[in-house]
Amino acid sequence: PPFWKTAWFLAVCAALLFSLLWFIYRFRMKAVRREESLKAGFHQQIADMEMRALRAQMNPHFIFNSLNSIQKYILKNDHFAASQYLTKFSRLIRLILDHSHQNNILLSSEAELLQLYCEMESLRFDQRFHYTIEMDPALQPDTVEIPSMLIQPYVENAIWHGLLHKDTVGRLLIRFARNAKGHLLVTVE
Secondary structure, eight states, X not given: OOGGGSHHHHHHHHHHXXXXXXXXXXXXXXXXXXXXXXXXXXXXXXXXXXXXXXXXXXXXXXXXXXXXXXXXXXXXXXXXXXXXXXXXXXXXXXXXXXXXXXXXXXXXXXXXXXXXXXXXXXXXXXXXXXXXXXEOTTOOTTXXXXXXXXXXXXXXXXXXXXXXTOSSOEEEEEEEEEOTTSOEEEEEO
């Protein structure tokens, strides 16, 4: 028989066809994986930019309000309160600047940031609210990382829209705990 009708020729053609299909499949899978990797990287960059934009918006607003408060104490000739507020303000700004280039910070640093922020706001609003920050003893705040400046906007909203409109002294509770699934649960109440 002619060579194109022999079993070995048909076997070689089948092997070549199978190899060609396998190479096309592998090439396509690499292209899909590369595309998915690019999409994931792009989405991560968008999330990082959104977080930076949020921080950039929060910082000038907060700085402006803090400087106004310092000015208020100076105009009232309350030098001790102005000095106390300025000290807390400088520590808070230093922490914010130290963490501004990091996407994640330790939970202990975030708790310290929130402590300073709440102290300043309480001073600024003449002790119209009291605050408590509770940390679950099972948590290890020096090993748990969270996105920086994630909780502060919620605390700010609780103060501005919840506590300052009360006729009585308000109470702010910030609680860090683990839920049943082991996830970090942050409560701003």
